[in-house]
Amino acid sequence: MQPDRDYLQDVLARLLNTPSPSGMTDAVVHVATSELDSLGIPYELTRRGAIRACLKGRQRMPARAVVAHLDTLGAMVKGYKPNGRLQVVPIGFWSSRFAEGARVTIYSDEGVIHRGTLLPAKASGHTFNAEIDSQPVSWDNIELRIDARTASEAETRALGIHVGDTIAIPSNPEFGPEGFVNARHLDDKAGVAAILAALHAIRESGMKLPVDCFPLFTISEEIGVGASHVLHGDVAELISIDNGTVAEGQYTSEYGVTISMQDSSGPFDWHLTRRLLELCQAEGIEHSRDVFRFYRSDAAAAIEAGNDIRTALVCFGLDASHGHERVHLDSLDALARLLIAYLCSPPLFHRDRAALGPLDDFPPAEMQTPQWDENLPTAPHS
Ligand SMILES: [Zn+2]
Numbered sequence: 001m002q003p004d005r006d007y008l009q010d011v012l013a014r015l016l017n018t019p020s021p022s023g024m025t026d027a028v029v030h031v032a033t034s035e036l037d038s039l040g041i042p043y044e045l046t047r048r049g050a051i052r053a054c055l056k057g058r059q060r061m062p063a064r065a066v067v068a069h070l071d072t073l074g075a076m077v078k079g080y081k082p083n084g085r086l087q088v089v090p091i092g093f094w095s096s097r098f099a100e101g102a103r104v105t106i107y108s109d110e111g112v113i114h115r116g117t118l119l120p121a122k123a124s125g126h127t128f129n130a131e132i133d134s135q136p137v138s139w140d141n142i143e144l145r146i147d148a149r150t151a152s153e154a155e156t157r158a159l160g161i162h163v164g165d166t167i168a169i170p171s172n173p174e175f176g177p178e179g180f181v182n183a184r185h186l187d188d189k190a191g192v193a194a195i196l197a198a199l200h201a202i203r204e205s206g207m208k209l210p211v212d213c214f215p216l217f218t219i220s221e222e223i224g225v226g227a228s229h230v231l232h233g234d235v236a237e238l239i240s241i242d243n244g245t246v247a248e249g250q251y252t253s254e255y256g257v258t259i260s261m262q263d264s265s266g267p268f269d270w271h272l273t274r275r276l277l278e279l280c281q282a283e284g285i286e287h288s289r290d291v292f293r294f295y296r297s298d299a300a301a302a303i304e305a306g307n308d309i310r311t312a313l314v315c316f317g318l319d320a321s322h323g324h325e326r327v328h329l330d331s332l333d334a335l336a337r338l339l340i341a342y343l344c345s346p347p348l349f350h351r352d353r354a355a356l357g358p359l360d361d362f363p364p365a366e367m368q369t370p371q372w373d374e375n376l377p378t379a380p381h382s
Helices: 007-016 027-041 153-158 188-204 268-282 298-304 329-344
Strands: 043-045 049-051 057-069 074-082 085-093 105-109 113-120 144-147 166-168 180-182 209-220 237-248 258-265 287-291 310-319 326-328
Touching: 007 188, 007 329, 027 043, 027 049, 027 057, 027 188, 027 209, 043 085, 043 166, 057 188, 057 329, 074 153, 085 166, 085 188, 085 287, 105 144, 144 298, 144 310, 188 209, 188 237, 188 310, 188 326, 209 329, 237 268, 258 268, 258 329, 268 310, 298 310, 310 329, 326 329
Parallel strands: 057 209, 057 237, 237 310, 258 287
Antiparallel strands: 043 049, 049 209, 074 085, 074 166, 085 144, 105 113, 105 166, 113 144, 180 326, 258 310, 310 326
């Protein structure tokens, strides 16, 4: 069973072309639900729009979930400058270095929309000469130049622009002939597209999964909430799909799939992680392992919310994350193939049906720690 690359690209383009900074995600929720509708997969929504879809399996438990987030980075109007331009703050964590020069859209109330450009406060070399290069990179040194006739706070207010209006930074996707996709917000729309491509292939094949699977699409990962509120009590295994960083000192596979062993929230589940590595090997999927230091995913939020579930983080290779991002379609294809193989494989442990249960098929100690105490003088001499 292979993911359909054309479908993956089409759905990725639809997602990227729908602005969805955290806090303004209703439109992208509609895009994702219409994809689920066309795949014939039922779903429910939380009050704010996180999506829980359901693919029925041969048995209900121990159920699985795969999660990716629909929200992206963005910005918000912080205030008015005396020159009529806007002060802005970031939505999510990203450097103003990557905001400089971006063409943006300001969404105000009652359908009022303006376009503009995020600029360094000292933007013209003819006026500021070398100060352009010495000005610190900081959101405090960014201003939004609105494409409207305004030179004062009063004129900007009269345009209908308020403090707190949401600013979307368009994705500007470019699908190149070499298979690279350059765009902002590939984190995590590329992950959403890979999940949908896996679901598309499973539906096309008509195959029944071994256990129920809940594809989850969250709407506030970039601000730290993640998959905490949308989980189903029957879920025993959760796979978070997000970006791996192609960067110096990292081992993320740019053209394959990467299994994260640990992120800021600690190690991922030993057994689930190894199962995913085994599946990569068995299916001949290019893969690597990596550890991330400044990274938090949907899985962390699920655990912190008190869910006792096995979690893993599976990544596509993303260059320059939270900046001028680039992914290769081979990496998304590898990720979708791993998801298909995982969802078609039997559950890890049947005892995981219940939160609490007998020793039963709980893994034997040797799986993690073979001969752990054989020759160590840690026991008293008799
Ligand atoms: Zn992300």
